[in-house]
Structure formats: C-alpha cells, structure tokens
C-alpha cells in the first residue's frame with residue numbers, strides 16, 4: 064500500500080479507489096480505533112466538512128480507519144504555494160470551525176472533564192494557578208462538537224478549494240471557546256506539527272493566519288474577545304500535559320501572563 068501521509072500516531076496509506084486507510088501504530092488497540100472511527104463517521108454524517116468513513120480494518124496487530132481520500136493538500140502546503148492568500152485561508156478556517164461548532168453530537172467524552180484532569184496533572188504548575196485555570200472552565204449543557212486539534216496539518220483543501228477537517232482522534236463535546244482558544248494558540252505560537260513544509264515561510268505566515276482566523280471567527284459567532292481570552296489560561300495549562308520540550312518555556316510564560324488578574 065502506498066504512503067499518502069504520515070502523522071505522529073498513524074500512517075495514511077492508499078486503500079482502494081478513492082479511499083485511504085489511517086493505520087494507527089500499536090499504541091492504539093482495536094477498541095480505541097473503533098471509537099475514533101465512530102466519531103469520525105458521525106461527524107461526516109452530520110454534514111461537517113470532513114472525509115466520509117467506511118469502516119475499520121486490521122493489518123496484523125495494527126488497526127485502521129478507512130475513509131474517503133481527499134484529492135488535495137494540507138493547509139501547510141496551500142500556504143506555501145499561495146502565501147498571498149493567508150487572510151482568505153484564515154477566514155475559510157474560521158468558517159470551517161464554526162461549521163463544526165454548529166454540530167451537536169451525543170455520546171462524546173466531555174472536553175471540560177478532560178481539561179480539568181489535564182490541569183490537575185500539568186507538570187510544574189502550582190495549586191493557585193491550577194485553581195484559577197479550573198475556575199475558568201465553565202460548563203454548559205450542550206453537546207457541541209469540538210475538533211480538539213485544529214491546525215494546518217489537520218486541515219486539507221480539495222481540488223474545488225473546499226476546506227475539510229481531518230484527524231478527529233481528539234474530538235469531544237464541550238465549549239467552542241476552548242476549541243477556538245486552542246486553535247488560535249496552535250496557529251499563533253505553539254510548536255508546529257511535524258510535516259514537510261518550509262518552516263521559515265510558515266513561521267512568517269502563522270501570526271497573520273491566526274489573526275485572520277480569530278477576527279473572522281469572532282465576527283461570525285457570538286463568542287467575544289473577552290470570552291476567548293478567558294480560555295487561554297486553561298488551554299495553556301492543559302497543553303503542558305503534551306510534553307513538547309521546544310515550546311515549554313513559552314507556554315509557561317504565557318501561563319503566568321494569562322493567570323494575571325486582567326486576562327489578556
């Protein structure tokens with residue numbers, strides 16, 4: 064099977080005409096892959112711009128999700144070939160994210176519960192800051208679909224120019240504000256996802272992309288700047304649970320700043 068793409072936890076291989084298989088590494092057992100496949104399938108069935116899912120296959124001790132192949136490239140590739148369209152891509156990304164947040168799905172894990180657990184075990188964070196971060200994790204009753212990891216390696220643009228969200232492995236239900244805060248931080252400043260792209264060029268484009276995304280999302284939704292800023296602390300503290308040494312210092316400095324009385 065020919066390799067189509069690669070991530071930190073899976074290989075994406077050609078499967079059959081118009082389809083690929085996302086073959087997870089051995090850390091993911093069959094039950095986990097079935098659970099992720101069910102979520103990804105429901106997302107596409109709800110009309111979210113995402114590849115349709117066709118089932119789970121087993122290859123030896125590895126398990127994979129079969130889905131539509133997107134004939135196109137990632138947002139990283141699009142930025143490199145058409146950097147002048149950075150604002151437009153940011154706006155398109157905001158519209159994609161808002162489309163995700165219009166979707167309500169029962170049966171997903173709670174993002175807020177997950178974030179509270181992460182804050183509780185974030186390395187090197189004192190109790191007072193943990194308390195402030197947890198106080199900003201506000202519950203609500205809706206089951207709003209949150210992607211959980213929207214970054215330019217998890218967004219593809221097809222031959223028609225439509226944007227699709229892939230990699231639904233971290234989807235949960237929760238408050239859109241958290242999902243937007245995390246996406247904005249991923250775009251603006253956190254370590255870039257692995258991939259083959261020009262890091263210098265992407266480094267120059269990321270802040271304009273993040274700004275256009277943020278501006279467009281806030282103008283299209285009822286979320287305010289203040290709501291979004293309040294989520295930056297919990298999102299940054301939770302991020303420390305993903306051990307990414309190259310960004311740890313920056314995230315810690317952000318935590319100190321975001322925890323100050325006046326959120327920035």
Ligand SMILES: Nc1ncnc2c1ncn2[C@@H]1O[C@H](COP(=O)(O)OP(=O)(O)OP(=O)(O)O)[C@@H](O)[C@H]1O
Nearest residue numbers: 068069070071072073075114131132133216229230
């Ligand atoms: N349905 C698809 N059609 C075409 N290419 C795809 C598809 N799904 C994924 N890819 C390619 O494979 C790459 C990795 O996919 P994906 O993000 O799902 O893997 P991952 O291991 O979960 O990644 P991460 O490192 O974000 O955890 C994508 O960036 C994209 O280039």
Ligand SMILES: [Mg+2]
Nearest residue numbers: 070216217230
């Ligand atoms: Mg990915």
